[in-house]
Amino acid sequence: MPKPSFETWIAPATGKITDEDVSVVKVTNDFARHWTVELYKELIRNILKEIRGKRLIL
Template identity: 45%
Template sequence: MKINWTEVKEKIRPQISKPSYETWFTNTTVYLEDDILTIYCPNEFARDWLESHYKELVFNTLREMFNTTFEIQFELKSNTNKTSNNEKSTIEDITSELGEQFKVSNNSLKYNDVDESNKRIRALEEKIMNLEKVIGTLVEKLDAVELKTQLEK
């Protein structure tokens, strides 16, 4: 049996919020051997979160789509080193993964990349640190004004 993971994810997509889908499912791939479906996750946190919060949803979606049950395992993408006859990187899988990374929206190509999110997070953290410095300066000035006012009394 062959599973098109992109189709499975598309069936899951409307059942959860968009941010949850993009955070937890977009960067996953799968490998099926016998009735064991291994979902490869980009990091340990994603693996643990998917297993504890979405395993049942994945299980039920697969059962509904394929009228059979699968044992579901979650592993890190770094554990994808299988022997050549277990290779999951078929052209179809690769194009599905690329389809997840590149999306056409309003006729413009958008690259969904974790690095972009990390850059945004770093930029926001810098802005917050700068605001904290400004607030600290303002508090110092306010304290100085209050002290001056008390001394004048």
């Protein structure tokens, strides 16, 4: 992932795991939500799977 993309879409986001299988990613606005989902949803899921050892619902 290019550094400008990370700094624009990922760095401002926060997240938490709400239960065993659900992770909530909070972004700054609806525009950021759209682009984060469109471009990085699978990447985020794969990273969380690697960390948690199972696939989470975003």
